[in-house]
Amino acid sequence: MGFKHKDIIALQDLTGDEIQLLLDTAENMREVNSRDIKKVPTLRGKTIINLFYEASTRTRTSFEIAAKRLSADTVNISTSTSSTTKGETLLDTALNLLAMKPDIIVMRHAISGAHYFLAKRLPCSIVNAGDGAHEHPSQGLLDMLTMRQKFGRLDGLKVAIVGDITHSRVARSNIHGLTKMGASIFLSGPPTMVPPGIERLGNVTVCTDMRDAIADADVVMMLRIQLERQGKTLLPTLKEYSRYYGLNPENLKLAKKDAMVMHPGPINRGVELSSFVADGDQSHILTQVENGVAVRMAMLYHVSGGELPTE
Amino acid sequence: MSLLIKGGRVIDPSQGIDDTLDVLVEEGRIKEVGKGLKAPGAEIVDAKGMLVVPGLIDMHVHLRDPGLEYKEDIVSGTRAAAAGGFTSVACMPNTKPVNDNKTVTAYILDKARREGVVNVYPIGAITQGSKGEALAEMGELKEAGCVAVSDDGHPVGNAELMRRALEYARGMGIMVISHAEEKALVGEGVMNEGFTSTELGLKGIPRVAEDIATARDALLAEYTASPLHIAHVSTAGSIQIIREAKARGVRVTCETAPHYFSLTDDSVRGYDTNAKMNPPLREADDVAAVKAGLADGTIDAIATDHAPHHLDEKDIEFNLALNGIVGLETSLSLSLNLVEEGVLDLGTLIGKMSCNPARILGIERGTLKQGAVADITVIDPDREWAVTEEGLASKSKNSPWIGETMKGCAAYTIVGGKVVYKRG
Numbered sequence: 001m002g003f004k005h006k007d008i009i010a011l012q013d014l015t016g017d018e019i020q021l022l023l024d025t026a027e028n029m030r031e032v033n034s035r036d037i038k039k040v041p042t043l044r045g046k047t048i049i050n051l052f053y054e055a056s057t058r059t060r061t062s063f064e065i066a067a068k069r070l071s072a073d074t075v076n077i078s079t080s081t082s083s084t085t086k087g088e089t090l091l092d093t094a095l096n097l098l099a100m101k102p103d104i105i106v107m108r109h110a111i112s113g114a115h116y117f118l119a120k121r122l123p124c125s126i127v128n129a130g131d132g133a134h135e136h137p138s139q140g141l142l143d144m145l146t147m148r149q150k151f152g153r154l155d156g157l158k159v160a161i162v163g164d165i166t167h168s169r170v171a172r173s174n175i176h177g178l179t180k181m182g183a184s185i186f187l188s189g190p191p192t193m194v195p196p197g198i199e200r201l202g203n204v205t206v207c208t209d210m211r212d213a214i215a216d217a218d219v220v221m222m223l224r225i226q227l228e229r230q231g232k233t234l235l236p237t238l239k240e241y242s243r244y245y246g247l248n249p250e251n252l253k254l255a256k257k258d259a260m261v262m263h264p265g266p267i268n269r270g271v272e273l274s275s276f277v278a279d280g281d282q283s284h285i286l287t288q289v290e291n292g293v294a295v296r297m298a299m300l301y302h303v304s305g306g307e308l309p310t311e
Numbered sequence: 312m313s314l315l316i317k318g319g320r321v322i323d324p325s326q327g328i329d330d331t332l333d334v335l336v337e338e339g340r341i342k343e344v345g346k347g348l349k350a351p352g353a354e355i356v357d358a359k360g361m362l363v364v365p366g367l368i369d370m371h372v373h374l375r376d377p378g379l380e381y382k383e384d385i386v387s388g389t390r391a392a393a394a395g396g397f398t399s400v401a402c403m404p405n406t407k408p409v410n411d412n413k414t415v416t417a418y419i420l421d422k423a424r425r426e427g428v429v430n431v432y433p434i435g436a437i438t439q440g441s442k443g444e445a446l447a448e449m450g451e452l453k454e455a456g457c458v459a460v461s462d463d464g465h466p467v468g469n470a471e472l473m474r475r476a477l478e479y480a481r482g483m484g485i486m487v488i489s490h491a492e493e494k495a496l497v498g499e500g501v502m503n504e505g506f507t508s509t510e511l512g513l514k515g516i517p518r519v520a521e522d523i524a525t526a527r528d529a530l531l532a533e534y535t536a537s538p539l540h541i542a543h544v545s546t547a548g549s550i551q552i553i554r555e556a557k558a559r560g561v562r563v564t565c566e567t568a569p570h571y572f573s574l575t576d577d578s579v580r581g582y583d584t585n586a587k588m589n590p591p592l593r594e595a596d597d598v599a600a601v602k603a604g605l606a607d608g609t610i611d612a613i614a615t616d617h618a619p620h621h622l623d624e625k626d627i628e629f630n631l632a633l634n635g636i637v638g639l640e641t642s643l644s645l646s647l648n649l650v651e652e653g654v655l656d657l658g659t660l661i662g663k664m665s666c667n668p669a670r671i672l673g674i675e676r677g678t679l680k681q682g683a684v685a686d687i688t689v690i691d692p693d694r695e696w697a698v699t700e701e702g703l704a705s706k707s708k709n710s711p712w713i714g715e716t717m718k719g720c721a722a723y724t725i726v727g728g729k730v731v732y733k734r735g
Contacts, residue, residue: 012510089627090627090628091626091627109628111628111629111630111631112511112512112513112582112629112630113511113512113513113582113628113629114628114629116581116582117582117627117628117629131512132512132513132630133512133513133514134511134512134513135512166509169512172510172512195504195508195509195515196504196505196506196508196509196515197505197506197507197509197510198509200506201506201509201510
């Protein structure tokens with residue numbers, strides 16, 4: 001089957017088959033990444049612009065490496081979101097970039113829905129590298145790829161996601177993706193960080209007590225706590241947060257024996273994740289990062305509508 | 312010059328009339344309402360199959376004049392009003408400068424008199440600059456011609472100041488209109504908080520932000536024994552609070568807007584900025600509560616909160632887009648849906664769009680009594696029409712109904728006996 005979308009903005013917009021296709025292609029890309037010469041000519045002559053309105057190291061680098069391994073030409077633009085309110089509008093910036101004929105714009109933006117806004121107005125492909133608290137589809141895909149590698153399946157997995165669900169685009173992409181692939185999701189966080197109706201978004205159960213969410217889980221995914229984003233009203237202190245919603249060797253025992261520990265990064269050691277867990281045998285955090293490149297290669301490849309890379 | 316409106320179904324709740332009658336207008340006033348009227352030489356309006364009602368009154372619009380004429384001005388805004396069947400509008404003070412002094416009030420009234428096509432009743436500010444810090448000169452505003460005071464667009468955040476505003480306004484014989492919103496609970500919210508905001512990843516505005524402010528202001532009105540009008544109610548909670556306050560004898564009235572009984576926050580899907588307003592579109596149970604509030608009389612009036620914005624302020628990312636939609640030209644059709652759905656009978660609907668706003672604002676309008684100023688709306692209830700950007704008389708086109716077909720519209724809008732709008 002082919003991939004019919006011009007853009008990848010949200011896993012909510014993709015079918016289970018399309019997610020499967022992206023994950024299968026990512027497996028092929030992993031093979032490319034394991035070669036001595038990690039480069040295929042698939043996207044030669046294509047121009048990809050990484051337009052980042054929010055700070056990012058991992059995602060931007062990962063997208064750039066992904067593009068380069070497919071032989072595309074890449075340009076990185078990092079700018080602060082505040083410039084959208086005083087200077088050039090997002091649409092004007094995009095139209096100016098469009099005049100230089102890019103094939104794909106990979107964008108991160110602080111405002112949910114900004115990608116739909118652009119995609120409706122621009123003929124080039126838009127790939128979402130994170131929009132507000134809406135979605136982060138490449139993260140969702142790389143998380144699923146990492147889980148699938150370990151368990152050989154996604155169907156039937158119990159995945160716990162713990163932390164600030166309200167502000168998490170990672171949580172939303174995982175909920176949509178995992179639900180479509182047959183997994184069940186158990187969310188936990190302080191009620192100040194669990195948004196209304198989240199259980200209707202997919203195969204989701206909300207647990208007030210973190211221990212209920214991680215009990216017998218195949219995967220425990222911890223989300224980053226950002227005090228600067230969450231403000232002062234949602235939490236008393238990081239210390240208390242860590243005590244009730246942090247993952248440590250003790251409560252990790254509640255999960256399945258071979259449960260995976262995941263985190264989208266960057267981690268706050270000693271807050272949502274103790275160093276013993278972050279660096280322990282069950283941690284797959286760096287595998288996630290590794291898979292990120294393969295998944296993003298698959299995304300860029302499919303929105304370009306090219307042929308599969310040959311051996 | 313006289314005008315004879317023949318053979319229409321005349322509905323005038325102020326006199327309890329609902330009958331097929333003629334209306335004769337002479338020298339700008341209602342001369343007679345009766346059967347088989349004759350008036351040689353009079354201009355004839357054939358109203359067969361139409362409704363003839365007291366001129367509609369929209370007690371909550373933003374004309375953007377002075378200072379924001381790129382969105383709307385008194386000319387375009389009153390033309391939009393006439394096209395929507397409104398013979399009078401009350402305009403909110405959040406212009407540039409704010410209408411918190413007699414100079415701005417006089418400018419609005421003067422321009423409306425010279426260039427406007429419908430009656431314009433200015434609403435002054437509660438606080439200087441609508442900043443919520445010190446009371447505006449309400450005595451001066453009233454003398455200059457303001458019919459009420461409001462800081463619409465912003466709540467009066469300080470409860471003590473709101474208490475004093477209610478007391479002081481009572482002394483001046485002017486009514487306070489509350490924009491009921493607890494800002495601390497709104498935070499950076501951009502749409503109703505609920506499943507849809509969770510799904511879209513947009514910051515939510517909880518309904519309780521409106522409920523708390525409504526309760527506070529109703530209690531202050533009760534405590535100060537002052538009249539209070541609550542603008543644009545949108546939640547089941549605030550309607551229940553007003554219902555209970557009315558039952559206790561509090562002098563509180565309220566309005567809702569057509570979008571609050573026509574749309575839910577589902578309309579925000581796709582990040583449609585024409586579904587972004589304040590208060591935000593709510594959920595299905597709120598829509599049901601708004602309809603119930605209209606039906607049982609808790610909600611006294613339908614007002615549009617007509618809020619024109621330039622394309623540059625709407626055709627942008629959702630969080631950055633300004634709040635509000637234009638409403639003058641779609642209000643009548645949307646409100647007639649309430650009759651179709653059996654929520655209201657026609658007489659009650661006309662009451663909420665004409666007689667009641669006139670009574671709340673204390674203006675001598677909203678009636679077809681003999682001798683009254685001849686402000687009359689002739690409604691074609693069956694006429695279907697398409698909402699298009701080109702078709703809207705307003706300068707701004709920020710309507711969620713662009714591209715849709717509506718039923719029922721004004722056929723003639725008559726102000727002071729003069730036909731100011733006739734549907735082609």
